[in-house]
Amino acid sequence: MKLSIEEFQWFNSQEYESLFTNEWSHLLQNNLWSESKFIRKARLWKLPVKGVVKGEPSEFYERGLLKSDGVTCDSQPLFHPFRLHTLDKLLQFREQPTDWLTEQSRVWNLVIDLIIALEPIFWPQITGLTRFSLTNEHTRFETVATYKEKVLKFISKLNSSQWREIHHSLKIDASNKDDNSDLYLLLRHSRWEQRKKLSGSIAAGLWFRHIAELLRLGFEQARGEKWLEEDYSHGIWHEGSRTLAYGSERPSEDPYLTRCYLSQSFGLLTGSVVRWYVEGATELYAIRTMIPSPERLNIEVVDLKGNLKSDKQNIAMKLKDCLTADIAQRRFSFISFDTDVSQNVKTIRQQIAQGRVCGYVTAHEPDFEFANFDIQELVEIASELDRTRGYDPATLIEADWSEVSNGKEFEQMYKVRSQRGTSLKGAEWGEALAEYVDRYPVRNGEERPFFKQLRAAVQAVRVKYELQRNEFIVSPDTFKNEKK
Incomplete structure (x- = not known):
């Protein structure tokens, strides 16, 4: 860290001294620490400091290397938590020549001085909490506004390029403690109650980045500039890559x-990543058989109850609203529908054309059963279902199914030929179909459409929503995902 003679002169001015009045002490958001607490916190951060009640901090203080921010009633030094950064620098370089250390400590202390001056203004923005030392909120608001005006006016006179370099040095100091930038961002956007409990090098890296952020916020507001943020200490981010991340x-x-984004990256999402729209109970229970608790995998299944084509129940309008909500929530829309009803095809194509579908569409031709199974497989599944229920499946096996070409015809034939005489729709049939897919996911050398969509839904939690939305589109003609 370096500062020019001109910058030092600003910090010897009356204008600078006027910042640290009684007003400032009432606005401070962090308590000042006694030396014993200062040492204890330093050790929690894994700083190699000596002493218990008294130790190296007071030694540095007495040598003029470490500045205090107040004194106790018996004239013992009190330190702002941010002085731990200065202490860390002194501990790193304590074996250096006295003259060099004295000169460098002037800069380290002065940098923290300015950041402490910014603390009452921007610390609540970083922690989400505000400490009141004045009589009421209105009084504090007015006092902070006046104080902020003075501080930003002072900052506007400083050399921005020098302080930008200091900001970068603070970020390097932080990354030397903990270089996990994604972890820092996760912590930065977590509750303060959890952040303040941290210890070790992670805590040191976090606090040093908070210190750097205070400096950045001050200069950005005072000078109208944009500095690189605290997770960005080294390396190169290409244009748009941070948006993707x-x-x-x-x-x-x-x-x-x-x-x-971070919750998804760390696998911490609790809401749905996928909302899967199906047309009836058969597919609904097939999904729940393959994935007993889809909610635990961030998958929400919505049953349109076979009414996609129904104007009376206005399902098309409901679907439109749901898809719009999916986009707002950055949630993938998975749609399964049967093509044997022309209105189904028209409705889905309309939603795709209007840009409301980001996800995965499966068009069952002509329907769920015949898109995923051939007639021999369906007869085998139905026969096994009858057998497990205590009925002889011989009449099913011996029947001529050659004229059956869709699920509705298959169900009608089943009701005639089966000894059960009941419908095949619903939970029981969906479970039976899913169990067969589980045993035989591949047909004719290719995964069944149902299994493909299942796999895509499970994997969606690892897919970047914006990347999918920006780079791919669902074709309204083929219903396949295509590169834009």
């Missing part, structure tokens, strides 16, 4: 979106 080029400016 975090939802924004500047993750700190869109906490909600960043949390969504």
